Amino acid sequence: RAKKAAENSKISSTTITPKDDDLMANLRPDPLDRTNIEDLIESLLGANPDTVLEILPENDLNVALHKFVEKEENSAISDFVELTLEKTQKLVASQDPSKTMKTEEIENIVIEHTSLIRERNNRDRALEKDLDSKNIPVLPKPKSSPPPG
Numbered sequence: 001r002a003k004k005a006a007e008n009s010k011i012s013s014t015t016i017t018p019k020d021d022d023l024m025a026n027l028r029p030d031p032l033d034r035t036n037i038e039d040l041i042e043s044l045l046g047a048n049p050d051t052v053l054e055i056l057p058e059n060d061l062n063v064a065l066h067k068f069v070e071k072e073e074n075s076a077i078s079d080f081v082e083l084t085l086e087k088t089q090k091l092v093a094s095q096d097p098s099k100t101m102k103t104e105e106i107e108n109i110v111i112e113h114t115s116l117i118r119e120r121n122n123r124d125r126a127l128e129k130d131l132d133s134k135n136i137p138v139l140p141k142p143k144s145s146p147p148p149g
Helices: 002-012 018-027 034-046 058-069 076-093 103-133
Strands: none
Touching: 058 076, 058 103, 076 103
């Protein structure tokens, strides 16, 4: 016991030198940036057509993950999923009400809608990269206003 107490006192009396601070700085992990999150999602989901999400657009999921990880918005992912499901339900409900749709037809509508969102996001991303490569600042997208009432 006395030996352990002596060891503990040695540890507590150790001072950290500037050289040690440099070493510690190198040991600290860099925070994840948005590109790494996008690359991770793309590598997991975008590489194989069989793993493409049918309801959740990957780019929007990246944004939600970025908010969750970097900005510590605890509800970012659940908010994204909830909003996406609400929009998808409204899309399906807006179809011809006199027509009874089969499950396969609903799936096709949802998949086509998500595919259109994915294509729009990819075009936006390509445009942002092009503008960035030309050192043209990209303006933030305006927030959509909530529906009246």
